Amino acid sequence: xxxxxxxxxxxxxxxxxxxxxxxxxxxxxxxxxxxxxxxxxxxxxxxxxxxxxxxxxxxxxxxxxxxxxxxxxxxxxxxxxxxxxxxxxxxxxxxxxxxxxxxxxxxxxxxxxxxxxxxxxxxxxxxxxxxxxxxxxxxxxxxxxxxxxxxxxxxxxxxxxxxxxxxxxxxxxxxxxxxxxxxxxxxxxxxxxxxxxxxxxxxxxxxxxxxxxxxxxxxxxxxxxxxxxxxxxxxxxxxxxxxxxxxxxxxxxxxxxxxxxxxxxxxxxxxxxxxxxxxxxxxxxxxxxxxxxxxxxxxxxxxxxxxxxxxxxxxxxxxxxxxxxxxxxxxxxxxxxxxxxxxxxxxxxxxxxxxxxxxxxxxxxxxxxxxxxxxxxxxxxxxxxxxxxxxxxxxxxxxxxxxxxxxxxxxxx
Numbered sequence: 001x002x003x004x005x006x007x008x009x010x011x012x013x014x015x016x017x018x019x020x021x022x023x024x025x026x027x028x029x030x031x032x033x034x035x036x037x038x039x040x041x042x043x044x045x046x047x048x049x050x051x052x053x054x055x056x057x058x059x060x061x062x063x064x065x066x067x068x069x070x071x072x073x074x075x076x077x078x079x080x081x082x083x084x085x086x087x088x089x090x091x092x093x094x095x096x097x098x099x100x101x102x103x104x105x106x107x108x109x110x111x112x113x114x115x116x117x118x119x120x121x122x123x124x125x126x127x128x129x130x131x132x133x134x135x136x137x138x139x140x141x142x143x144x145x146x147x148x149x150x151x152x153x154x155x156x157x158x159x160x161x162x163x164x165x166x167x168x169x170x171x172x173x174x175x176x177x178x179x180x181x182x183x184x185x186x187x188x189x190x191x192x193x194x195x196x197x198x199x200x201x202x203x204x205x206x207x208x209x210x211x212x213x214x215x216x217x218x219x220x221x222x223x224x225x226x227x228x229x230x231x232x233x234x235x236x237x238x239x240x241x242x243x244x245x246x247x248x249x250x251x252x253x254x255x256x257x258x259x260x261x262x263x264x265x266x267x268x269x270x271x272x273x274x275x276x277x278x279x280x281x282x283x284x285x286x287x288x289x290x291x292x293x294x295x296x297x298x299x300x301x302x303x304x305x306x307x308x309x310x311x312x313x314x315x316x317x318x319x320x321x322x323x324x325x326x327x328x329x330x331x332x333x334x335x336x337x338x339x340x341x342x343x344x345x346x347x348x349x350x351x352x353x354x355x356x357x358x359x360x361x362x363x364x365x366x367x368x369x370x371x372x373x374x375x376x377x378x379x380x381x382x383x384x385x386x387x388x389x390x391x392x393x394x395x396x397x398x399x400x401x402x403x404x405x406x407x408x409x410x411x412x413x
Contacts, residue, residue, distance in 0.1 A: 153361035238269035259350035
């Protein structure tokens with residue numbers, strides 16, 4: 001950062017501090033009752049759960065990453081402890097039910113967790129205004145002009161998310177890297193129990209018949225479970241960008257999060273899996289009927305559809321825009337959508353972290369941009385701290401309604 005930019009920030013910071021110091025005390029006393037809490041919505045996904053179910057479950061409610069890296073670090077530490085505890089309960093239940101010896105502390109992690117919350121609520125140690133003063137110049141980087149834009153917020157959120165994702169990937173890698181060489185082979189990445197208990201059925205549903213086959217898993221009750229795509233060697237090989245038969249940390253991260261990968265092989269594999277899932281007649285491609293009933297609602301662009309089309313939910317009223325989109329995807333005009341032709345819309349079927357980062361940035365601008373100029377000043381951020389720390393504000397003692405990062409409300413007081 002240049003000397004001129006530094007002077008600008010010092011001037012702005014002094015001006016903001018002066019305004020804050022002269023602000024009415026009513027607002028200050030009100031916010032004193034809003035306790036900051038570490039989030040506790042972590043859910044352990046055991047290795048026996050199909051990976052595509054883990055991803056779909058996460059996508060159903062995508063938790064926003066904390067705006068403040070310091071808060072994110074505290075939450076990661078807590079999540080690690082919860083993950084270790086639940087992993088032991090799942091893999092070694094005999095240890096999980098072990099009673100502590102007399103005098104032994106039964107839940108030492110609870111004290112550490114409460115100390116972290118006390119730290120967040122000690123204004124001398126963790127002052128939200130001071131934190132925003134520190135973070136503002138880290139977000140305002142392109143260009144450094146004293147304003148935070150949508151793009152800058154998106155990049156900041158994405159950076160925080162990538163740190164979070166990589167941390168979880170490293171934790172997963174430690175679990176699967178049996179020989180501790182920093183690489184994961186397909187043999188090391190043991191398929192879960194549901195994948196080992198497989199049978200082969202044909203398209204008519206009869207076990208072991210010849211012709212087209214599909215692998216399915218038997219659950220504990222002996223009924224058919226999940227298709228095998230996410231655990232096939234094809235997925236592993238598509239993630240192996242350098243083709244050495246092993247996954248390094250970057251490749252393993254892509255393996256776990258293919259929607260965020262720039263590996264063309266992996267994205268094509270993802271498209272093949274979508275076709276495989278929607279392809280009810282098992283001819284290797286998607287016809288219009290399969291597209292209309294399986295994909296259209298997820299990839300359609302509501303803004304581009306004609307307002308003359310009725311908005312009823314019956315099939316007849318929606319076939320026209322569906323046929324238009326189908327024709328746009330069907331580049332070779334053969335009446336089918338192949339996995340390659342599905343590539344332009346795979347981001348709608350599997351939203352990337354950038355998509356969610358932009359959603360979070362949109363929310364922040366909607367709530368904190370008081371003069372509605374499409375960007376944020378340091379003053380606007382300091383005057384609206386709940387926007388940046390809303391995920392960890394406890395409003396139980398207030399009249400405020402809880403607002404998370406993906407509820408677009410315009411009436412927050």
